[in-house]
Amino acid sequence: MNSISKYVIVGGGTTGWIAACVLANQFRDQACSIQLIESDQIGTIGVGESTIPPFLELLQSLNIDEVDFIKKTQASFKLGIEFNDWRVKGESYFHPFGSITAGMDEYSFYQLWLKKQRQNNLPGLQSFSINSVMAQQQKFFMPQQGQTPLADSRYALHLDATLVAKYLKNYALEAGVVRTEGKLVDVYQANKHITKVTLDNGAEIRGDFFIDCTGFNALLIDKHMGVKYIDWSQYLPCDRAVVAQTKGPTEITPNTKASASDAGWIWRIPLQTRVGNGYVYASEYCTDEEAKATLLAQLDGELLTEPRVIHFKTGMREQVWQGNCLSLGLASGFIEPLESTAIHLVVRGMVHFMRNLPNKKCQAALRNEFNRRIRMDYEEIRDFIVLHYCLTQREDTPFWRYCKSMALPDSLQHTLDYFKASGSLPEQMDPLFSPVSWRSVCEGMGFSPESHSPLVNSQDNHQLTEQLQDYAESLTNFVEQLPSHTDFIQHHCASTAEH
Numbered sequence: 001m002n003s004i005s006k007y008v009i010v011g012g013g014t015t016g017w018i019a020a021c022v023l024a025n026q027f028r029d030q031a032c033s034i035q036l037i038e039s040d041q042i043g044t045i046g047v048g049e050s051t052i053p054p055f056l057e058l059l060q061s062l063n064i065d066e067v068d069f070i071k072k073t074q075a076s077f078k079l080g081i082e083f084n085d086w087r088v089k090g091e092s093y094f095h096p097f098g099s100i101t102a103g104m105d106e107y108s109f110y111q112l113w114l115k116k117q118r119q120n121n122l123p124g125l126q127s128f129s130i131n132s133v134m135a136q137q138q139k140f141f142m143p144q145q146g147q148t149p150l151a152d153s154r155y156a157l158h159l160d161a162t163l164v165a166k167y168l169k170n171y172a173l174e175a176g177v178v179r180t181e182g183k184l185v186d187v188y189q190a191n192k193h194i195t196k197v198t199l200d201n202g203a204e205i206r207g208d209f210f211i212d213c214t215g216f217n218a219l220l221i222d223k224h225m226g227v228k229y230i231d232w233s234q235y236l237p238c239d240r241a242v243v244a245q246t247k248g249p250t251e252i253t254p255n256t257k258a259s260a261s262d263a264g265w266i267w268r269i270p271l272q273t274r275v276g277n278g279y280v281y282a283s284e285y286c287t288d289e290e291a292k293a294t295l296l297a298q299l300d301g302e303l304l305t306e307p308r309v310i311h312f313k314t315g316m317r318e319q320v321w322q323g324n325c326l327s328l329g330l331a332s333g334f335i336e337p338l339e340s341t342a343i344h345l346v347v348r349g350m351v352h353f354m355r356n357l358p359n360k361k362c363q364a365a366l367r368n369e370f371n372r373r374i375r376m377d378y379e380e381i382r383d384f385i386v387l388h389y390c391l392t393q394r395e396d397t398p399f400w401r402y403c404k405s406m407a408l409p410d411s412l413q414h415t416l417d418y419f420k421a422s423g424s425l426p427e428q429m430d431p432l433f434s435p436v437s438w439r440s441v442c443e444g445m446g447f448s449p450e451s452h453s454p455l456v457n458s459q460d461n462h463q464l465t466e467q468l469q470d471y472a473e474s475l476t477n478f479v480e481q482l483p484s485h486t487d488f489i490q491h492h493c494a495s496t497a498e499h
């Protein structure tokens with residue numbers, strides 16, 4: 001009797017519709033209604049086009065057919081991220097998804113590679129990653145179980161944010177979610193719980209539990225409940241992005257590109273028929289006009305949209321869930337998009353919420369556990385993003401000098417010290433970024449462990465160097481046989497998307 005019988009979601013961007021889909025899927029056939037309020041007048045942020053592999057798990061959990069989703073959202077495949085000019089100008093490295101094993105277990109491979117590389121000048125770490133080699137050759141194939149290098153592969157998607165929201169909206173409506181058009185104007189509460197909201201058209205909407213998905217407006221969690229924002233801009237000083245879409249491409253690259261620039265970095269996200277571009281920058285070191293000019297100078301296709309500036313602040317809410325109000329997406333926090341983690345945090349928010357599903361009383365213990373857990377996710381991601389900046393050797397602009405010398409979060413400093421000493425990571429609960437991710441970025445930024453672990457000495461033998469060299473060579477040959485990314489899309493999942 002105490003169960004929640006009505007959820008009200010305010011906001012219909014990617015976040016609002018993800019929340020609606022997850023709830024509708026969970027409560028299908030149950031006496032629980034879900035209503036979503038959105039305002040066409042306000043619209044959505046319209047960015048958020050690069051994902052990470054767990055996004056596919058969301059689609060699976062909703063029983064969404066992946067090929068159908070790809071066709072209708074103009075999606076392309078993403079094997080990882082290419083970073084240009086981050087350590088010094090002119091250098092590049094790749095952060096792949098998936099594992100790097102060379103047919104061994106991941107830990108042993110890395111430690112043996114560390115040992116042998118120093119002695120025998122072995123190929124670089126990414127020569128052993130199927131994803132990195134595929135990206136280098138612009139190839140793509142689905143991961144496969146068994147004794148093939150594709151067993152180590154994982155992928156994510158680049159997608160059209162507007163089409164994703166549309167796709168998820170159709171799913172949610174079919175699953176029984178009620179959509180209400182209107183602009184939220186007032187929020188009412190009793191005993192620190194929201195009881196109803198009113199819209200500009202006079203409608204009153206009551207509910208037991210409210211989910212704030214109103215983007216940076218954060219209408220419920222901030223404007224109404226006054227939950228404070230923890231500001232992390234001392235670690236991540238970028239606070240704006242100028243974004244624009246371009247036509248093309250003829251060849252669709254299977255990776256996001258993140259190229260460092262004078263006061264931040266520039267992304268390139270290739271979809272099937274257009275490219276998303278943006279310059280993420282720190283306004284302390286660069287004006288909007290300079291940022292626009294820098295972005296426009298880097299574009300390689302005809303402009304489809306005029307450059308648009310978006311403001312943000314990296315950080316998160318002190319309590320992501322307060323009373324009977326859960327905040328999700330941009331309303332709950334934002335870490336700049338370098339590793340495409342924002343949509344993932346929405347999904348994580350829903351996963352943690354489902355594990356701590358409250359009744360009408362919104363038990364404090366469930367809320368506290370949720371808040372503790374989501375904060376761990378945010379902090380892990382924050383540290384991993386800061387890693388990309390703090391290892392720079394660049395001193396050519398004030399922005400990079402700041403990044404090189406800034407004070408780090410204690411948790412990141414500990415991870416770096418531990419990695420230096422062991423080549424491993426401190427143990428964490430259910431981390432998003434695997435050791436492969438940390439090793440790839442650290443190696444790419446020229447930060448290597450002092451030594452390999454003595455544990456692998458017994459696995460070494462005099463043929464190992466040759467075996468590893470052969471593996472890297474056979475991987476290159478194997479990938480040469482695979483279809484190009486562009487051909488793979490054409491044959492299996494060419495876009496049928498209409499805006």
Ligand SMILES: Cc1cc2nc3c(=O)[nH]c(=O)nc-3n(C[C@H](O)[C@H](O)[C@H](O)COP(=O)(O)OP(=O)(O)OC[C@H]3O[C@@H](n4cnc5c(N)ncnc54)[C@H](O)[C@@H]3O)c2cc1C
Pocket residue numbers: 010011012013014015016037038039040042043044045046047048049050051161182183184185213214215216217219241278310312328329330331337340341342343344
């Ligand atoms: C520069 C930039 C780049 C990004 N890149 C990535 C990326 O590559 N990968 C990634 O995962 N994420 C990325 N993100 C984050 C991603 O854009 C968001 O997580 C995602 O779009 C979800 O946004 P949202 O739904 O929370 O907010 P929004 O899209 O802003 O939606 C807010 C909703 O609330 C509604 N609303 C607001 N006020 C009212 C009101 N008064 N009444 C009624 N409705 C209202 C709006 O109409 C809208 O429906 C990026 C973000 C930025 C800023």
